[in-house]
Amino acid sequence: MTSLPRKDLFDLPPGVIYLDGNSLGPLPRAAGARAARVLQDEWGTQLIRAWNSAGWMDLPARVGNRIAGLIGAAPGSVATGDTLSIKVYQALDAALKMRPERKVILSDSGNFPTDLYMAQGLIDTMGRGHRIVTPASQDVVSAITDDVAVVMLTQVDYRTGRVHDMQAVTEAAHAAGAVMIWDLAHSAGAIPVDLTASAAEFAVGCTYKYLNGGPGAPAFIYARPDVIDGVAPALAGWMGHAEPFAMARDYTPAMSTERLRVGTPPVIQLSILDAALDAFDGLSMDDIRAASVALSDRFIAEVERRCPMLRLVSPRDAGQRGSQVSFAHEQGYAAIQALIAQGVIGDFRPPDIMRFGITPLYLDEADIVAAAERIEAVFRDETWRAPEFNVRSRVT
């Protein structure tokens, strides 16, 4: 299978081939109606009563359960809300408290920077001499020594798409007595994940990429059911309290991952995310993966045949590659701008990486071939030389 019958669920502009769903998924058609409903019928009509009558209080858990189904997690083990950065902080805080005698956070040099910034911020606030170690990704397993408190990795590298072996790394972490945290930012909705089988203690992720939840959609956090009862959250917000509306003076954590909720949930964005998740109904992640691999292999073949000046930086072996394909070129920034101007939307990551997200929910083989043709043209005609494609913007 190289395409899935879901393209009509998305509202893509005419002429656009969207290869940036790994950065911001496109608008699901269902989102507009759901947003209108939550505004008019819930907020507008039910007002404060909607916390009960429209089920807002339970919305984070309901959405969490839908995400759980996509990442191999048990019902009740995924909480939603906040941003991925906050969820990283919560997972790290919980993990470090589980291994108070150990002082190393092991990550890798390819991790998304905010994960490391949040780790450093937590370390500085704790002030107990923790440190971050970031070997190259291929050296992580050999770096898991018995002073490692927690191994925290993004499963799919945001630049290259290289995938860590979740099972093997988690086993190595546990063998050394370390806690395992997976960042699934580029995994959830992109590749099959089986958190339960991995036995990892924590996982976090965002929902605005492959899950198409919209700009700034809420993040999620998973905790293994047998460890959550021991977690005393640093971010002890009232929505994680066992009885939020008792307004008690002291904090009593809620059962299960509900305690990793913090403040008032972003009801409108959660509702839109809920509607976006409909696109996954009736599909298995294995089906999506099969389509992604076929499209990605075809994309690599087409681009390499047409553009010998581009260097593949994603793993050629689909088994080691997430749902994106990256090529390097010294003019990558300008080339991406030239492509965007022609409606082929990918993105650029420093220093020289052209990223293309392969998202079979709304891409098919014809899109992939057309994109490769236009990439060929940009380099053949040196379209990228135009001055307007060489102005750096804040976001690409």
Add this chain to the structure above:
Amino acid sequence: MTSLPRKDLFDLPPGVIYLDGNSLGPLPRAAGARAARVLQDEWGTQLIRAWNSAGWMDLPARVGNRIAGLIGAAPGSVATGDTLSIKVYQALDAALKMRPERKVILSDSGNFPTDLYMAQGLIDTMGRGHRIVTPASQDVVSAITDDVAVVMLTQVDYRTGRVHDMQAVTEAAHAAGAVMIWDLAHSAGAIPVDLTASAAEFAVGCTYKYLNGGPGAPAFIYARPDVIDGVAPALAGWMGHAEPFAMARDYTPAMSTERLRVGTPPVIQLSILDAALDAFDGLSMDDIRAASVALSDRFIAEVERRCPMLRLVSPRDAGQRGSQVSFAHEQGYAAIQALIAQGVIGDFRPPDIMRFGITPLYLDEADIVAAAERIEAVFRDETWRAPEFNVRSRVT
């Protein structure tokens, strides 16, 4: 002035008198169109490019500047995003780092619980022997001793509406060498606030109450411009980085309060909040305050005349009262449910408080008198005895 010509900016259900805008403001008419625009024209059409082309990257700062104008803060001093709980954590973290030798967080016993939970969570994570002291609100100033690192208070008590004297308390805190944090949850958009004149170091607040930003609308944080450069955030997210898209390995904080941004901003809810703030355009907080006081005084007079069994727990002196009026009654819970069933929406807070938010943007004298009449009827006819009004729900 007892009413403001803004009622037509809100989409209130027919027959409803909404006295719960201190918990969740009603739907502004502009919100629906703005939500549709951000979904279709920005997310749907511009896709990832909207971070630049639709100004999403700068949206948190633009909205922050509009809030700044309502709380007497300088442009650039207010960051938006996350929840109020998270912003409390950030402010406390920054404040405690400014007074490392002091160990007391002074609040009051009436503070909203989540502020104290977040403080305790930070204390436990820091592990350096800090403690929280919570005297009664009237005893706070005398409790500011020279071991107090930070005084953290909610300016308007969420149950009674009692207002702390921002200027006097801040001066007392500073005289003792403590840092001052104000929680403006029940102040922003409700009463005039002059943060600059107060010289408080930090303030935080939410936007879904008097600012009508919608359920789960993003929070805000203020930092005094001369202290922000010394703040090393615990929650060091990439959106608070000086150059988020450089994807640098190490965290370099952005200038000004931008460093108190954390993760990817909730663009859709921020946009709706932005539209909601239009209701304040062309009004001064002094005008709003004058209308609020007149309506509140009338409400107290009407209810006291009609319902001698109710006990006023808000200050009678308008100068010491925020923009809400609370009465106590042992059957307060059931009475509020009975009122809601008749379209007069207030809320209940344990143990016995009936809360009524007075919000002159969409309430006028006729509403206030009609509400008092229905409260009278509920107690006269003992409507509250009906079994359906005596079932406790999770949220009231």
